[in-house]
Amino acid sequence: MSEPAASRPDITFCPGGPMLVRGRVVIEDEDGEQHTSTRPVSAVCRCGKSALAPWCDGTHKLLPGWR
Amino acid sequence: MNGAHQAHCHPCGWTSPRSARDSIENVQLPHPRGALGAHLTTLLRTDPRTAATIDDAPTADNPDDAALSLWMLHELHYRGFDDVSDRWEWHPATLTTRARLEAALEARLRVEIADAAIPRTDDLVDDLQTIIESDDGRSLARHVQQHASREETEALLRQRSIYHLKEADPTSWVVPRLPARPKAALLEVQFDEYGNGDPARLHHVLFEQGLSAAGLDAAYGAYVDEALPEVLDQNNVLSMFGLHRRLRGAALGHLAAFEATSSVPSRQLAQGLRRLDFPEAMASYYDEHVAADAVHEQLALRDICQTLVAAEPALADDVRFGVWACLTLENRTATALLEEWAA
Numbered sequence: 066m067s068e069p070a071a072s073r074p075d076i077t078f079c080p081g082g083p084m085l086v087r088g089r090v091v092i093e094d095e096d097g098e099q100h101t102s103t104r105p106v107s108a109v110c111r112c113g114k115s116a117l118a119p120w121c122d123g124t125h126k127l128l129p130g131w132r
Numbered sequence: 133m134n135g136a137h138q139a140h141c142h143p144c145g146w147t148s149p150r151s152a153r154d155s156i157e158n159v160q161l162p163h164p165r166g167a168l169g170a171h172l173t174t175l176l177r178t179d180p181r182t183a184a185t186i187d188d189a190p191t192a193d194n195p196d197d198a199a200l201s202l203w204m205l206h207e208l209h210y211r212g213f214d215d216v217s218d219r220w221e222w223h224p225a226t227l228t229t230r231a232r233l234e235a236a237l238e239a240r241l242r243v244e245i246a247d248a249a250i251p252r253t254d255d256l257v258d259d260l261q262t263i264i265e266s267d268d269g270r271s272l273a274r275h276v277q278q279h280a281s282r283e284e285t286e287a288l289l290r291q292r293s294i295y296h297l298k299e300a301d302p303t304s305w306v307v308p309r310l311p312a313r314p315k316a317a318l319l320e321v322q323f324d325e326y327g328n329g330d331p332a333r334l335h336h337v338l339f340e341q342g343l344s345a346a347g348l349d350a351a352y353g354a355y356v357d358e359a360l361p362e363v364l365d366q367n368n369v370l371s372m373f374g375l376h377r378r379l380r381g382a383a384l385g386h387l388a389a390f391e392a393t394s395s396v397p398s399r400q401l402a403q404g405l406r407r408l409d410f411p412e413a414m415a416s417y418y419d420e421h422v423a424a425d426a427v428h429e430q431l432a433l434r435d436i437c438q439t440l441v442a443a444e445p446a447l448a449d450d451v452r453f454g455v456w457a458c459l460t461l462e463n464r465t466a467t468a469l470l471e472e473w474a475a
Contacts, residue, residue: 073316079430104324108427116399121426123395132261 081132083108083121092119158214159353162204166197172204172229180219187225192233199364202233203356206371210298211352234372238379241369245456256441256448257433260385263455264392269463273397275475276404284473285408289348290355291363291469295370296339297352300325302374303387309377311443314384317435321387321428335420342414362465369457381447384440385454388432393459394425 077085086107092100100119108121112131115122125131161177164170167190175187192198207213208221220226249266251259276285300322307315307322327333343350359367373383402418441448 077430077434079434082430083426085427085430104328104424104427106320106324106427106431108423108430117423120423121395122399122422123426123429126396132258 078111079108082125083111085109094119159207159211159351161213161216162200162353162356164197165200166193168192168197168201168229169204172201172226175225176204176213176216176220180217180223180225183223183225185224187228189225189229196361196364198233198236199361199368200356200359202230202237202368202372203359203364205230205233206368206375207353209371209375210301234368234376237365237368237372241453241457241460244460245453248456248460250452250456252449252452256451257438259452260388260433260437260455261392263452264389264459267393267459267463269459270466270470271397271400272466272469273400273404275470275473277400277407278404279475280404280408280473282408282410284469284475285404285410286346286348288469289343289346289414290358291360291465293339293343293348293350293355294353294359294363294367297336297350299336299339301336302370303383305374306380306383309380310440313439313443314436317431317439318384318387321391321431321436324424324428335417335424338413338417338420342411342417345411345413360465360468362461362468366461366465369461373454373457379450379454381440381444381450382454382457384432384436385451385456386458387454388429388437388451389455389458391425391428391432393462395422395429398422398425 073087075087079085086102086109087105088102090102090107092102092109094100110118110121110125112125112128114124114128116124161173162169164173169192171189175183175189192201204213205226208216208218208226212218212221251262253259272288276288280288303318304322307318310318323329325335327335327337331337340350349355370383370386373379373386398418398421402415402422405415405418437451441451
C-alpha cells in the first residue's frame, strides 16, 4: 500500500507559524549577520518576535489570534 | 548483556567520543511496589527456557504496583536488565501479563477521553491545535522558571530522566508501520532527535551530560525507584503506543502534542536552570529543545499526523486520543509534583 508520491517542498509556510526550510541554508539578517542552519529541517521565524531569530522559538503561539 | 566498556575502535582509526556512551550499562531491576512486582522480579531472574509458558502472576495490589510492573515488562524491549535473560522479552508468560496490564491502562484512558471535549472536524491539524491550546493544566516549566528551589528542580530532573534517557526511542517502533509520507517525515524528526548522525548530539546523550554536570546520576534507569506512578504511566503509555501497530495513530498524536508543548516550556526551564546556577550542559539541553521542537511541532502536526490520516482516515480518532493522552498524563505529573511541593 503506498499513496502517490507527492513532491516534497524545500520551503513550507506553516499557517500561523514559521517557514520550514529543508537542507543547509545561510540566512543574512537585517544587521548583515549570517546564520547557518544546523539541522536538516529548520524553522525560520515569521512573526518577528522570536528570541532566537532568525529561527523560530515558538513565541508566535503566545501572540493573540496567532492561528 | 553487553558489558564491553572498552572504547569503540573503528578500523579507520576513528575513536568514539567518551562523552557518548558506547556500552549499554547495567540496569538493575527496580524494587517492587506490590505483589505483582515482587512476582515479576523473582520470575525474571529465573531461566525462561525452563519456565512455564502460562504464568500465574497475581493481580496488582494497587495502581503503583501495576505501573511499575508494566514499566519493567516494557523495559525488556529496550535495554533489558542486568541479571535478566534477554529471552524474557518474547516469552509467553511476560507477554500475557504485559497484555493484561496494557489492556487495563488503555481501557482506563478510553473511558476518560469519552468524557473529554474533543473537537472532531474535517480539519485535523486545527482540531489538534484546539485540544493543545485548550489544555489548562499547571506548568512545571513555569514553576522552575520563576519559583522552584534547587531541590525541587533536581527532583524534577530525576523524574524526567525516566523518559529523557531514552528520548525518542518509543516512537522509533512506529516507523515500519507507516505509509511513505508520514514515515519519511517521522524520520526527519527522529534523525534530529538522534543528533543528525553525531552520537554526542543525541538528545538523550545531551540529557545524560546535563545530569552528570549537575551532579546527578546519569545511568539509565537510576531513578526508577523514585519515579512517581504518574511518571510511570507517562512512560508506559508512550511504550504501549509505540509497541502496538494498532496504536500507531495514537503514538503519532502523542508525538505531535509532546513537540507542540515543548518549545516555550523548554525556554522557561532553561531560564529556571540558569536562575538556579545549574551547569550550562543542563540548561543547554533545554536550549536545544526550544529550536528543535519548534521544527518538530510543525513536522509532527502537518507532515506526520495529517499525512497519516490522509492515507488512513480511520486513524484520525486515535491521533486525537494520543494528543489528549500526552497532555492529560503530563498534567497529572505536574499536579502531583506541585502538590508535593505545596507550590
